[in-house]
Amino acid sequence: METKPFALVIEDNEDQNLVFTTALQQAGYAVESIFNGETARQRVAATIPDMVILDLHMPEVDGNVILGDIRADKRLHNTRVILATADAAFADSLQPQADLVLLKPISFSQLHQLVSRYKFRPKE
Amino acid sequence: MDETGMTSNARQIVKQQVESGRDELASLYRKDIQELLFTNRSGIRPRMVAQIAEQEVDAFLRALTDSSESVQEHGIWLSQLGVSHQTLLRLGKSTRQFVIAHTDHDLLLDALSIVEQYEEAVALGFAQNHEEIILAEQERIRGALQLAVGRYTVEITEVKKIADQATEANEFKTKFIARISHELRTPLGALMGMSEMLQEGVYGPLNDLQKNLVSRILNNATTLSHIFSELLDQSQIESGQLRLKKEKFSPNAVVESVYSNYLSMALKKGISLHKELTNRVPQTVIGDQARTEQILSNLVVNAIKFTNTGRVNIRIDGQGEANWVLRVEDTGAGISEEDMQMIFEPFRQADETTSRRYGGVGLGLSIVLLLVKAMNGAIRVDSKLGQGSTFTVTLPVQPTQA
Numbered sequence: 001m002e003t004k005p006f007a008l009v010i011e012d013n014e015d016q017n018l019v020f021t022t023a024l025q026q027a028g029y030a031v032e033s034i035f036n037g038e039t040a041r042q043r044v045a046a047t048i049p050d051m052v053i054l055d056l057h058m059p060e061v062d063g064n065v066i067l068g069d070i071r072a073d074k075r076l077h078n079t080r081v082i083l084a085t086a087d088a089a090f091a092d093s094l095q096p097q098a099d100l101v102l103l104k105p106i107s108f109s110q111l112h113q114l115v116s117r118y119k120f121r122p123k124e
Numbered sequence: 125m126d127e128t129g130m131t132s133n134a135r136q137i138v139k140q141q142v143e144s145g146r147d148e149l150a151s152l153y154r155k156d157i158q159e160l161l162f163t164n165r166s167g168i169r170p171r172m173v174a175q176i177a178e179q180e181v182d183a184f185l186r187a188l189t190d191s192s193e194s195v196q197e198h199g200i201w202l203s204q205l206g207v208s209h210q211t212l213l214r215l216g217k218s219t220r221q222f223v224i225a226h227t228d229h230d231l232l233l234d235a236l237s238i239v240e241q242y243e244e245a246v247a248l249g250f251a252q253n254h255e256e257i258i259l260a261e262q263e264r265i266r267g268a269l270q271l272a273v274g275r276y277t278v279e280i281t282e283v284k285k286i287a288d289q290a291t292e293a294n295e296f297k298t299k300f301i302a303r304i305s306h307e308l309r310t311p312l313g314a315l316m317g318m319s320e321m322l323q324e325g326v327y328g329p330l331n332d333l334q335k336n337l338v339s340r341i342l343n344n345a346t347t348l349s350h351i352f353s354e355l356l357d358q359s360q361i362e363s364g365q366l367r368l369k370k371e372k373f374s375p376n377a378v379v380e381s382v383y384s385n386y387l388s389m390a391l392k393k394g395i396s397l398h399k400e401l402t403n404r405v406p407q408t409v410i411g412d413q414a415r416t417e418q419i420l421s422n423l424v425v426n427a428i429k430f431t432n433t434g435r436v437n438i439r440i441d442g443q444g445e446a447n448w449v450l451r452v453e454d455t456g457a458g459i460s461e462e463d464m465q466m467i468f469e470p471f472r473q474a475d476e477t478t479s480r481r482y483g484g485v486g487l488g489l490s491i492v493l494l495l496v497k498a499m500n501g502a503i504r505v506d507s508k509l510g511q512g513s514t515f516t517v518t519l520p521v522q523p524t525q526a
Contacts, residue, residue, distance in 0.1 A: 019317030108320035
């Protein structure tokens with residue numbers, strides 16, 4: 001049996017997190033849902049996710065710090081990061097570092113399709 | 125007799141003459157003051173004339189005995205009263221006439237020199253007070269100026285404060301709307317996502333009624349989401365926070381994209397949506413593709429909204445070397461001349477009752493206008509009530525360098 005790709009969903013809003021997590025699970029990912037920035041930093045340092053869905057505005061640690069962590073970590077050079085935010089200006093400034101920026105509200109089916117497409121395509 | 129003796133003698137004699145001819149001299153003085161009373165803008169009142177004349181005689185007498193210092197005081201007093209310089213000269217002349225009339229020839233020169241000394245002392249006091257007046261006046265003017273400048277400064281500060289408050293209020297409004305729209309979008313995102321999860325059958329298949337209800341939930345949530353976006357856009361563009369991108373894009377692709385996005389909206393309403401592409405526009409232009417699509421989307425949505433039968437056309441064309449044109453034509457309600465003035469104002473719709481009939485908060489065209497302006501483009505409307513409308517947007521092929 002093929003091992004599932006691994007994803008972190010980092011989003012402090014529980015309902016939104018459930019939607020993202022479900023979309024990835026439906027697309028065939030093994031998902032770990034994370035609800036705050038501090039835990040997110042620890043999990044990013046401890047795992048090798050194929051995909052990270054990252055909210056920008058969170059209590060404690062903002063998403064841009066976590067994005068910085070991921071991009072500075074050589075182990076994670078294959079990790080795709082999708083920014084999920086309602087803050088277009090903030091997202092614009094981080095766009096070069098992200099693989100994709102999705103502006104909230106994000107469609108469940110759209111996210112489902114996107115992550116399905118990425119699933120077995122290695123990042124070049 | 126030495127000179128001082130002679131002068132002293134003359135002084136004595138003149139004094140005697142003034143004392144004996146006091147009334148005569150006083151009457152000369154009265155006449156002088158009287159004559160000039162109304163020709164000069166002096167502050168002297170008629171009933172003071174006699175008093176001044178008497179004082180003048182006394183002062184002269186004092187000069188003939190005392191030091192000139194008290195005479196100087198007299199000059200100051202005259203000046204303070206508001207006696208004019210002309211009057212002063214006239215009084216001096218009268219004094220000399222009196223002395224000439226009453227003095228023997230051999231003493232005349234000495235006597236006149238005494239009068240001259242007297243006049244000088246009076247004039248000195250007079251001038252000194254004038255100088256004080258001038259200085260005081262200067263001081264008063266300076267004070268008034270400072271007060272005015274101070275008041276002016278206070279006013280400027282006030283105006284600045286009000287302006288700052290207005291800017292602050294505006295910034296607050298922008299921040300508030302940004303914040304609110306972010307806060308509203310978060311639960312809305314969850315709502316939409318979860319509705320979709322149900323629709324996609326993640327938790328099992330839905331029956332027809334359930335599917336119908338879920339799709340209504342989604343439609344309403346989508347409408348809300350559009351309203352928040354428009355509010356945020358309006359406030360951000362208004363507050364100058366809009367950053368337009370400079371990227372290459374295809375004008376025809378903008379039309380294709382908007383056409384495919386709104387085709388079903390038009391068909392659902394029973395009207396047709398058409399696009400007319402052309403090779404008369406450049407393959408690529410430089411600008412903000414997403415914002416250009418927003419302009420066209422808003423115009424197309426508007427046209428569909430206000431058209432109940434017929435069609436909506438999207439046309440694209442070139443205009444000279446520097447510009448290209450987007451045109452949206454409809455066979456809808458049309459716009460009356462007076463409504464034409466306000467359709468681009470925020471929160472307005474051509475007929476205030478239409479917001480109930482057609483929905484929306486009335487920001488679509490306002491945002492279009494703000495965006496077109498920001499792109500250094502132009503927009504025109506051709507419309508007649510009942511005969512449809514044509515919106516024409518002209519955009520530069522390349523943004524002009526600021």
